[in-house]
Amino acid sequence: MEFHKIARSGQIPEGVVRRFFAGEVEVAVSRSDGEVHAMSNYCTHLDCLLSSGRVTDEGLLCSCHGSVFDYDSGEPLHPPATRPITVFPVKEEDGHVYVGISEELAEAAMRRRASGSRRLSPPSATS
Numbered sequence: 096m097e098f099h100k101i102a103r104s105g106q107i108p109e110g111v112v113r114r115f116f117a118g119e120v121e122v123a124v125s126r127s128d129g130e131v132h133a134m135s136n137y138c139t140h141l142d143c144l145l146s147s148g149r150v151t152d153e154g155l156l157c158s159c160h161g162s163v164f165d166y167d168s169g170e171p172l173h174p175p176a177t178r179p180i181t182v183f184p185v186k187e188e189d190g191h192v193y194v195g196i197s198e199e200l201a202e203a204a205m206r207r208r209a210s211g212s213r214r215l216s217p218p219s220a221t222s
């Protein structure tokens with residue numbers, strides 16, 4: 096597991112979600128109750144960007160159709176999403192935020208994005 100320095104702590108104030116890159120992985124980083132959370136930036140429902148969503152007391156809300164994902168487990172707490180989002184470990188040290196990426200977590204995040212993208216593809220002209 097490699098921890099990537101992604102931002103200064105002040106760039107992620109309470110109640111805010113922003114997009115960052117940890118290596119090649121796009122992450123939605125938010126702060127709720129003082130704690131920083133990082134998850135894949137692509138909603139498991141239809142790939143909307145969670146960095147465009149909203150921090151709630153329960154979890155991170157996807158602004159497209161209202162799914163809410165638990166900050167710690169990534170489980171969907173409200174439909175329509177049914178699959179969990181990939182959650183990444185976070186460290187906050189010396190005024191900076193670090194997100195941990197392993198090969199396995201990076202692959203999981205990319206796989207979900209790819210499968211969501213296929214669902215969004217328009218039907219081919221021959222089908």
Ligand code: FES
Binds near residue numbers: 143162174
């Ligand atoms: S794309 Fe996130 S709830 Fe539909």
